[in-house]
Amino acid sequence: MDDQLANIAWKKIRRHPDKHFEITTAISGLPRLQITRVPVPVGEVLSLAIETGLTAYDASYLWLACSRDLELVTLDDRLARINQARRERHVQPRLATSRSPASDRSWRWSSPTTW
Numbered sequence: 001m002d003d004q005l006a007n008i009a010w011k012k013i014r015r016h017p018d019k020h021f022e023i024t025t026a027i028s029g030l031p032r033l034q035i036t037r038v039p040v041p042v043g044e045v046l047s048l049a050i051e052t053g054l055t056a057y058d059a060s061y062l063w064l065a066c067s068r069d070l071e072l073v074t075l076d077d078r079l080a081r082i083n084q085a086r087r088e089r090h091v092q093p094r095l096a097t098s099r100s101p102a103s104d105r106s107w108r109w110s111s112p113t114t115w
Contacts, residue, residue: 004057005030040064052082062086 009027013020040060049059058079065072065083072083 002030038064054079054082 005027009023012023016023040063045056045060045063048054048063049056052059052062054062058076061072061074062079062083064070066086072079074080074083
């Protein structure tokens with residue numbers, strides 16, 4: 001996640017050099033945030049990326065939102081549309097077990113057959 005945040009900051013600085021100080025200041029404050037990092041299963045994210053046409057980065061966010069039944073907040077229009085279609089169809093992740101990811105690492109996402 002840190003590399004993704006650094007890349008976002010780099011892109012923002014390239015587009016808005018006048019905001020270099022603000023952006024680097026914001027990035028330097030990230031360690032103080034209480035961000036929980038959640039590993040995602042690479043194979044399942046790759047399958048979701050292939051199925052939806054999303055990048056692996058975007059598919060990982062979609063996978064995480066689906067797996068935890070969370071609302072996905074994004075400024076990416078395409079990712080938002082795919083997520084919205086999932087919500088409108090009430091497609092929920094099918095779990096291999098009924099346990100939560102926090103309590104058991106064998107918990108897995110099975111991607112829906114239609115998006």
